[in-house]
Amino acid sequence: MGTKDPRVDAYIDKAADFAKPILTKLRTLVHRGCPEVEETIKWGMPSFEYKGPFVGMAAFKQHCAFGFWKSALIFEDRSKFSEAELRLAWGAEGKGSDRAHIMSIDELPTDAKILALIKKAKELNDDGVKIPKEKTTKKPIPLPTDFENALKKTKGAKANFEKFSPSHQREYIAWITGAKREETRRKRIATAAEWIAEGKSRNWKYQTSSKRDM
Numbered sequence: 001m002g003t004k005d006p007r008v009d010a011y012i013d014k015a016a017d018f019a020k021p022i023l024t025k026l027r028t029l030v031h032r033g034c035p036e037v038e039e040t041i042k043w044g045m046p047s048f049e050y051k052g053p054f055v056g057m058a059a060f061k062q063h064c065a066f067g068f069w070k071s072a073l074i075f076e077d078r079s080k081f082s083e084a085e086l087r088l089a090w091g092a093e094g095k096g097s098d099r100a101h102i103m104s105i106d107e108l109p110t111d112a113k114i115l116a117l118i119k120k121a122k123e124l125n126d127d128g129v130k131i132p133k134e135k136t137t138k139k140p141i142p143l144p145t146d147f148e149n150a151l152k153k154t155k156g157a158k159a160n161f162e163k164f165s166p167s168h169q170r171e172y173i174a175w176i177t178g179a180k181r182e183e184t185r186r187k188r189i190a191t192a193a194e195w196i197a198e199g200k201s202r203n204w205k206y207q208t209s210s211k212r213d214m
Contacts, residue, residue, distance in 0.1 A: 002031060005039035008046045011059075019059035021105045026057055026066050029111060033118030051125040055118070056090075063101035067091035068121045070131055084109035088117060141169050147176050147189050154193040161196050171202035 012023045023046070030037055030048050038049045045058040053069035067090025068074055075081060075089040087107060090100035102108065143151075151158040161169065172192050179185035195204065 002035055002037040003039060004031075005041065005046075007041045008039050011041070011046055015059040016061065018104060019064050022064045022102055022108070023057060023059060025105060025108065026064075026114070029114050030055055030118055033115045034122045050122060051128075054121060054125060063103045065090040065100055066102065067100065068117070070121060070124050070129070072131060073124060073129065074117060074120055082109060082113075085113055085117065088114065141166060141173065144173065144177060146185075147173070147192070150189045150193040151196065154197045157193045157197040160199050164196075164201065168201045172196070175202055 008027065012020055012027070015023060027046070034048075034050050034054070036050055037054060040047050040049060042056070045056055047053070048055040055066070055068055057066040058064065066088050068088070069091075071089050071091045075086065078086060078089075081089075084107060087100055087102050088109070108114065148158075151161055161172075164172075176185060176188050176192060179188055192202070195202075
């Protein structure tokens with residue numbers, strides 16, 4: 001059996017009058033659709049757990065919000081859902097989306113549709129489905145022109161530098177751009193090009209002998 005948290009009762013009691021019936025109804029349906037759900041408070045708002053994060057709801061000054069942890073998966077094809085159902089997609093379009101604002105209990109979909117969404121969320125957690133991580137395209141690290149020219153002029157340096165991890169590349173760039181005098185900068189560029197041509201990282205002197213030989 002699931003559990004109820006008295007802090008959720010207190011949260012609903014303190015909510016605005018328009019919000020109380022909305023929160024109460026949604027809370028009841030969550031327990032009906034997933035009897036094993038456990039209540040808690042996260043980020044100051046009622047949260048429901050079932051085999052991990054499950055559902056959350058909140059009351060604001062003029063609206064309520066309700067959303068599934070895996071809203072992006074549940075509402076992946078928005079054309080299949082009514083406007084009322086999409087009001088339960090808080091989090092799928094960013095938590096500030098006006099489409100996920102619930103301002104009266106009449107704006108909620110039917111109990112049957114809400115329960116269907118809750119059961120879909122339950123199935124996702126039962127099956128251990130994970131939210132796919134967003135693919136991010138890493139931007140190339142900009143090279144100072146004088147440093148890049150030195151790498152090109154030193155045999156093997158440019159190719160080795162491109163093989164370095166981004167963190168090792170940044171270490172060299174930070175070392176060079178951190179020079180306060182032009183003469184110091186030139187010396188560092190020359191030294192960096194020499195070390196990189198030999199496959200050495202910026203801090204190769206401080207590595208253990210085993211790592212140096214790798």
